[in-house]
Every structure is written in structure tokens, then in C-alpha cells.
Amino acid sequence: MSTTVVVQQPVAGSGNPLMVTGIEGHRYWTTGLFDCFSDIGSCIMGYFCLPCTVCNLASRTGECCCMPYCVPGGTVLMRSRIRTIGGIQGSACNDCLVLSFCGACAVCQMQRELDNMGVL
Numbered sequence: 001m002s003t004t005v006v007v008q009q010p011v012a013g014s015g016n017p018l019m020v021t022g023i024e025g026h027r028y029w030t031t032g033l034f035d036c037f038s039d040i041g042s043c044i045m046g047y048f049c050l051p052c053t054v055c056n057l058a059s060r061t062g063e064c065c066c067m068p069y070c071v072p073g074g075t076v077l078m079r080s081r082i083r084t085i086g087g088i089q090g091s092a093c094n095d096c097l098v099l100s101f102c103g104a105c106a107v108c109q110m111q112r113e114l115d116n117m118g119v120l
Contacts, residue, residue: 025089030116033098033105042111046104053107054078060114061085075099075107082110086117 036043046053054075055065061081068074079095082088098106 021087026087031112033109036108039112042108046108
């Protein structure tokens with residue numbers, strides 16, 4: 001049995017110590033967009049009280065709970081933020097389209113992702 005001592009931490013991205021991850025992200029969402037029934041609690045909350053769920057998401061991402069309703073495109077910004085802090089692949093255009101056409105499912109997916117990342 002040998003011991004390995006790390007003297008320099010590995011740097012993600014292009015070798016720039018200011019970049020945490022590469023531009024394209026390093027992983028996918030842990031659950032699919034339509035995996036709403038894998039977490040019945042967030043599914044029911046999202047269905048019956050979507051505004052409360054969105055406010056909860058804002059708080060969990062470090063924003064004011066009113067941000068999604070006071071900032072134009074606030075929910076898209078939250079989805080992009082979750083992708084950034086989680087190193088999830090995607091684009092702002094994709095975030096906008098997903099929230100426009102499958103908003104409730106996207107919000108539930110964002111809830112599950114924060115749960116899986118351990119963000120309270």
C-alpha cells in the first residue's frame with residue numbers, strides 16, 4: 001500500500017485556474033426532463049403550486065425568491081445557473097426553449113438536480 005501526496009490540484013478547463021469547468025460542461029442532467037414521476041413530491045408541488053416551486057428554486061440558487069417574477073427571463077437565468085454550478089452541458093437557447101415549451105417539467109427537473117447535488 002502506497003500513499004500519494006497531491007502537491008498541485010488538477011485544474012479543469014483550458015488550464016486557466018480561473019475556469020472551474022470547460023465551456024461545454026462535463027456532464028448531463030442526472031434525471032431526464034420527463035422523469036417527473038421519479039420524485040412525486042416535486043411533481044405534485046410543481047403541478048399544484050408552480051409559482052411556489054419557482055420561488056423555492058430561486059432561493060436555493062442564492063437569489064431573492066421574487067427574482068423569477070421581477071427579472072425578465074429569470075427562470076431561464078436560474079436554469080443556466082444550475083447548469084453552471086453543476087457543470088451540466090447545454091446552452092442558453094436550449095434552456096429558453098425547454099422552459100417555453102415544457103416549463104413545469106423543466107422546473108421539476110431543476111428541483112431534482114439541486115436535490116441530487118445536495119443544494120438545500
